[in-house]
Amino acid sequence: MGTVVSIELADDQPEPELRGMIDDVCAWLHEVDARFSTYKPDSEVNRLQRREITIAECSADMRHVLDACADLWRDTDGYFDAYAAGPLDPSGYVKGWSVEVASARLAEAGSLRHYINAGGDIRMRGGSPDGEPWRVGIRHPWEADKLSWVLAVAEGAVATSGTYERGDHVINPRTGKAARGLRSVTVVGPDLALADAYATAALAMGEGGISWLAKRAADGFESAIVTDDGRAFSSANLPAAI
Amino acid sequence: MRRSTAAAVGTLTGAALIIGVRLSVTPTAPAAAAASNVDLTNSTPTPTTSSKKSPAAGSKNKEASPAKTSAAAKTGLKDGTFKGNGATNPYGTVQVSIKVESGKITAVSATFPLTGNSATINPVAIPKLKQETLTSQSAKVAAVSGATYTSQSYNESLQSALDGAKA
Numbered sequence: 001m002g003t004v005v006s007i008e009l010a011d012d013q014p015e016p017e018l019r020g021m022i023d024d025v026c027a028w029l030h031e032v033d034a035r036f037s038t039y040k041p042d043s044e045v046n047r048l049q050r051r052e053i054t055i056a057e058c059s060a061d062m063r064h065v066l067d068a069c070a071d072l073w074r075d076t077d078g079y080f081d082a083y084a085a086g087p088l089d090p091s092g093y094v095k096g097w098s099v100e101v102a103s104a105r106l107a108e109a110g111s112l113r114h115y116i117n118a119g120g121d122i123r124m125r126g127g128s129p130d131g132e133p134w135r136v137g138i139r140h141p142w143e144a145d146k147l148s149w150v151l152a153v154a155e156g157a158v159a160t161s162g163t164y165e166r167g168d169h170v171i172n173p174r175t176g177k178a179a180r181g182l183r184s185v186t187v188v189g190p191d192l193a194l195a196d197a198y199a200t201a202a203l204a205m206g207e208g209g210i211s212w213l214a215k216r217a218a219d220g221f222e223s224a225i226v227t228d229d230g231r232a233f234s235s236a237n238l239p240a241a242i
Numbered sequence: 243m244r245r246s247t248a249a250a251v252g253t254l255t256g257a258a259l260i261i262g263v264r265l266s267v268t269p270t271a272p273a274a275a276a277a278s279n280v281d282l283t284n285s286t287p288t289p290t291t292s293s294k295k296s297p298a299a300g301s302k303n304k305e306a307s308p309a310k311t312s313a314a315a316k317t318g319l320k321d322g323t324f325k326g327n328g329a330t331n332p333y334g335t336v337q338v339s340i341k342v343e344s345g346k347i348t349a350v351s352a353t354f355p356l357t358g359n360s361a362t363i364n365p366v367a368i369p370k371l372k373q374e375t376l377t378s379q380s381a382k383v384a385a386v387s388g389a390t391y392t393s394q395s396y397n398e399s400l401q402s403a404l405d406g407a408k409a
Contacts, residue, residue, distance in 0.1 A: 004396040006405050008384070095390070117401060119390040128384055137381060137400065139388030145400060146378040147386070162389030186387060214369040223371065232376035241381075 003095070003119035005029060009106070010113040010129040021109050025102045025116065032098040035061060038089050049088045065090050065097065068193065076201035076212075081173045084204075096159055096196025099123050103192075120160050123192045127154035135241055141184040141226045148232065149186070149224050152241035157192035161185045161199035163228075170203045181206030183228050187213065188239060189221035199223075319345055 007025060009018050035044045044062055047053050055063065069082040069090050082090045099116050103123040106114055113126030115134055124134045133154035137147035141164050151158060161170065162185065168178030185202045187195040198216055202209030202225070210233055213223040222235040234240075319342045328335040341349040386400045396402050 003390065004393055004402075006385070006401055008408065115385055117385050117387070119396075120386070120388040120401075121390070122385050122387050124385075134385065135381075135383040137383040137386045139386050139400065140376075140378050143378055144398065145380075147381055147383065147400075148376055148378065150379070150381045150383060158387040160387045160389055165389040165391050165395055184389065210371055211368070214371045217369055225371065226376055230376055232374050233371035234374055235371050 005099075005119070006117040008115050009111050010126070011111045013110060018111075021106055021111055024109065025106060028102050028105060029098060029118075032061075032094060035059065036065070036090060036094045036098075038087070038091065045088060045090065065093060068097070069093050072194075072197045072201070076198070076205075078173055079204045079209075080197050080201040084171045084173045092200045093193060093197050095119070096121050096157070096191075097193035100157070100192040120165075121192055121196050122158045124153055124157075125155050133239075133241075138184070138186050138224060148184070148226060149234070149238070150241045151188060151239050153188060153239055156188060156190055157195040158186065158188050159192060159195035159199045160187075161196070161203045163203070170200060172204050172206065179204045179206055181228055182209055182225060184226040185209065185213070186224040187216070187221050188223070189216075189219070195221060319347070321345065 005025075007022055009021060011018065013021075034040065037043045038045060038049075040046065044053070044059060048055065048058055048062065055066065058066075066082075069080070072080040072093065073082070080092065082088055082093070095118065099118045099121060100123055103114070103116055103125060106116075107125060111125075113129065115122055115124035120139070122136060124136070128134045133152040136151045136153055136158050138149040138151065138158075138160060140146040140148045141162060163170070163179075163183055170179045171177065172179040182203050182205075185199045187199040187202070189195045189198075198213065198221060202213045202223070205212055207227065210225055210227075213221070213225065214235060216223070217235050217237065222238040223233075224235075224238055225233045227233075321342050321344065323339055323341045326338045326340075328337045330336075336352055338350065338352045340347050383400075383404075385404065388399070388401075391399050391401075
């Protein structure tokens with residue numbers, strides 16, 4: 001996957017136990033990579049794509065991901081599209097979902113205070129060790145060492161989709177070309193899989209993503225957006241740190 | 243002798259407005275305008291009512307004197323502005339007003355609610371994001387959210403600086 005994952009566990013368990021929890025998260029993420037990476041010729045997603053297996057023969061996780069991608073395709077009016085580039089590629093959903101699941105597994109194992117940052121998408125629980133919410137900065141879309149917003153989130157997800165790292169990697173399904181209009185889209189909400197997919201879909205929509213994301217506030221998803229020409233927008237209840 | 247036939251204030255649709263009033267009266271001073279309730283029960287009010295569908299009162303009203311006819315006959319239309327009983331349809335309650343001058347309906351307007359159960363056709367509050375100034379700041383944070391970094395750019399990222407500091 002090539003994604004760098006940072007994990008902070010702020011619990012009181014003895015260190016060997018915490019290290020065991022981190023090993024478990026790594027094992028899970030490797031399992032996800034083996035199943036869903038389009039770069040691995042024998043991954044389940046590629047075997048499905050080549051019709052070597054049918055959907056019915058796929059793992060439960062694969063079927064869940066395909067269902068979720070179908071729902072998102074519908075809910076984003078086609079802008080979240082696992083087939084946007086041609087062959088099946090559910091990475092836009094898998095990225096956030098795998099971390100959402102990892103955080104849930106950590107919680108089940110007894111870690112109630114942690115965050116996982118996978119390539120810029122973060123799931124946090126329990127607030128920081130100092131008793132305050134986790135302080136999360138949004139990377140400035142032009143200045144790599146600066147922040148454009150600072151958020152305070154005790155429990156939830158922060159996902160950012162942008163064009164300044166990997167360039168024009170998000171396709172607008174309507175034009176078939178690289179999305180234009182938005183440089184950075186951050187979504188904050190209760191679920192990292194959805195936050196990540198919404199951020200990616202909004203980026204694909206271009207300026208129309210600004211009003212589309214505004215409506216997601218009804219479901220608890222707040223947003224912070226910067227356009228290609230430097231205008232900044234945020235939702236009314238974005239959890240900004242004071 | 244006064245004889246008048248009041249047209250039914252019937253179908254207040256966009257297509258067919260009040261046809262008119264046929265009056266045959268002796269000109270007298272017009273009645274004082276007074277708002278009163280006219281029963282528009284058979285009407286089907288619609289918010290698209292507009293003056294472009296002007297009533298064909300004039301053309302059908304061959305018998306009335308053009309400007310000065312009083313409408314103050316028992317079954318005629320009095321001059322003035324009248325509001326109908328509100329009619330409730332799936333979009334809300336619509337109330338129609340008609341204006342009668344010289345016994346002819348010269349204007350019709352409809353008011354429709356902007357709140358309540360009219361959400362389907364009336365403007366609703368559209369959630370918006372507010373525009374603000376893009377700030378560039380340095381602050382103490384536990385983590386940084388950004389576009390997915392590559393392994394190389396991670397090394398130069400703020401997140402890696404944080405990770406290095408905690409290791």
